[in-house]
Amino acid sequence: MHKQIEKYISELFGTAINKPGGKELYSELTDSAISRYEEEIKNGRLPSEAYQLATGAIGDVDALLDSYRIKKRRYSVGFWLTAAAFFISAAVFSASALLHRAYVPLAIGLAALALCCATALIRIKRSSDRRAPLKKAARAIAKAVIIVSAIVSAFSFASIDAYHQIWNYDQSRWIDNIESVSIIRVTHPEEIVDGVLTDGFEYETLVEIDAAEWPDLLEKLGGLRFYQNNKTEPLQYGDICVLIDYTGEPWPYFIYSSTCSARGGKDGPLYNCDYCDKDAFDEIAAPYLK
Amino acid sequence: MSISPDEIRGYTDTIILARLMDGDSYGYEIGKAIRTITGGLYELKEATLYTAFHRMEQAGLISSYWGESEGGARRRYYRVTEKGKLAYSEGVAGWNETKRIISELIERGGIHDA
Structure with missing residues (x-):
């Protein structure tokens, strides 16, 4: 039961235990409460x-701490760093989804991780509880695990975001790493069956x-925003398309590969290329648009 | 019937000083003495007690030092200072005066007698 009393008072003190004077006050109150218990x-x-x-019989510890001018944070430094890492990472990932610069959130995530680990180490070092250094270390490690989990969660936004970007055929996306470009001519048209486009x-x-x-090529097509196969206007026989094999950004975006097409009509004018860099398309495909 | 803390809040310091006038003591012992003397009718919460200790030490009414408990653990003892002894005397005198005035005010027929 002594441990329970210590735990109860420890929770009342919160982070104030680690403040100057807080530890002594905590010890005095714990000593009194245990004596009362006995x-x-x-x-x-x-x-x-x-x-x-x-x-x-303990009473209002907050008022006591106020009288000693010992500030008690409701949440620990680790908590705030975790929250900050989580929200900043999520926000930056969202921005990166627009800017497609994976290294920015990666760098911030690693910086946040380093900060969190440093905080955990400082807490261990500053701990005045020399009686239970292993216990303190275990707590610090547990907190670090929570912090890392939060950061990983934040990073997972990127995966989810990338998933939607890659497989949502209604969206157009930046091409990052072009591996090859092919000019093709449609020999068998796509078909719409029950209102759904088949990739046939x-x-x-x-x-x-x-x-x-x-x-x-990368420089030339780096700004080409391709138009994914349009679900309402299937490719027709004789259409000339540019097929681009590409991969997405490196980790933390998972590697993906896909084929898409910017597309030109067989009789000349480009269409269904709302996002195309028409000059780039012309340079590559125009000779075949006859 | 327990005693409402509001009724004697203004005399917390004097009550603590009274206990220390008998000798140096520590938080739990002072709290226990108060409970014992009042037959359990009044109890100073630990937080209130230690807040008072801090306030009184800042005011120079008491001083503290570290000693050892029976079990060998460190324990903070409190000692009344000369200034504290004077404050105690003033507190007792003030209470006696207050007690006299209140008694006169609430005693039946007091106004008619005057």
Whole structure:
């Protein structure tokens, strides 16, 4: 029961225990409460009754701490760092989804992680409870695990976000790492069955360009925002398309690969290319748009 | 019937000083003495007691030092200072005066007698 009393008072003190003067005050109150508990036990009280009397006699610890000018934070430094890391990471990930700069949230996440670990280490070092250094260390490690979990959760936003970006065919996305570009001609049209586009088109490859053989391809098409296969306007026989094999940004975005098309009509003018860099498309595909 | 803390709040310091006038003591012992003397009718909460200790020490009414408990653990003892002894005398005198005035005020027929 002594441990329970210590725990009860420890919770009343919160982070104030680690403040100057807080530890001594905590010890004095704990000593008094335990003495009261033992007194009540000697008087024939049941342990539960003695516990209630001992803890009930403690009173308003917040007012006591105020009188000593000991500030008690409701939440620990670790909590605030975790919350900050969580929200900042989530916010930056959202921004990165727009800017497509994965290293920004990665760097911030790692910085937050370093801060959290440093905080945990400082807490261990500053601990005045020399009697139970292992217990303190275990607590600090547990907190660090929670903090890391929160950061990982924040990072998971990126995965979820990337998932929606990659597989949601209604959205257009930036192309990050082009591996190859192919000019193709549709030989079998797509079909719409019950209002749903089937990916059943077939094509012949007119030319395939390896990115490695065209050093400035990435630069040239880096700004090309492709238009994913349109669900309402299927590819027709004879359409000329640019198929781009690409991968997304490196970790923490998981590696993905997909094929998409910017598209030109067989008779000339581009269409369904709302986001295309038309000049880039012309340079690559125009010779075949005849 | 227990005693309402509001009734004697203004005399907390004097009550504590009274206990220390008998000799140095520590928090739990003072709290226990108060409970014993009042037959359990009045109890100073630990937080109130230690708040008073701090206030009185700041005011120079008491001083503290670390000693050892029977079990060998460190324990803070409190000692009344000369200034505290004077404050105690003033507190007792003030209470006696207050007691006399209140008695006169609430005694039946007091107004008619005057």
